[in-house]
Amino acid sequence: MGRSPCCEKAHTNKGAWTKEEDDRLISYIRAHGEGSWRSLPKAAGLLRCGKSCRLRWINYLRPDLKRGNFTEEEDELIIKLHSLLGNKWSLIAARLPGRTDNEIKNYWNTHIRRKLMSRGIDPATHRPLNDAENRVQDHEVQASAAAPNAISFASPVSAAAAAVKQEQDPSITSKSSMFGVFGEINNKDGRGTLLERCPDLNLELTISPPRLNEPEQPFKNMDRSLFFGCNLGMKNSSDYSCGDGSDIGNSTSSGKRNSGSTGYDFLGLKTDVWDYRRLKMK
């Protein structure tokens, strides 16, 4: 038995929204609030899919949206956030009040990409376009790590695939870390590029400790658990080391282990593993 469709497609409108539909949606949400998108269209008298209503509200009708052109400051902030987060548009949007993920995504694809290209910067990697030396060879890494030195939120599947690849091919280094933090810090002392690149950027990430009793062998449970173990490429620095989870899976460890500890010390918080899903923007 398959999952039921989100709406009866035969009886729903598609395409551009009319003024009347907008008014209906606005007045319904004003009266009843957001949520229950599945039942909303019927209750509001709209011949639309609930998903479509949600999108229309979030991306266009919400009263707190900031319309109009992006400012230069917003441009730069988006670039910085993208260099750190990759194509995590919702996370980027969370740092830009009044802007939506869809809007930022479109803006990135139409304006900022071109802007970076004109500066000679690869928008995918945030490195100079002719910086061949820095090209990452592993395809899996390229697909999931939009930005070297960036935190990647690779899927468990691709992470597992990377792990298998790494086991099969020892030449694949920690750059293709299965646990989703890619790239290396290229500073001579091996410290802090990630933070130094954007010293004025306040991400205010809320990081919670890992769940207790996290499975010790993540491979057995990879579809349910993605570990945000990481070394941030700072494997030679005791200041920035943290779990990359590789020892858990008996793979090559690329993280520096704190002596006498059962885990790594990420930002001073000792832990075995991190779950990126618990990383939330304030």
Add this chain to the structure above:
DNA sequence: AAACATTGCAACCGCTCGACT
């Protein structure tokens, strides 16, 4: 003025995840 090409963005689609039963 017309035809064609390009751009920008709203909307859709498919997928994933957490919650619930």
Add this chain to the structure above:
DNA sequence: TAGTCGAGCGGTTGCAATGTT
């Protein structure tokens, strides 16, 4: 434990607006 639902996300598409020839 497995199935289902509701919600959210990122990639892609379609089309109107605009620019160019």
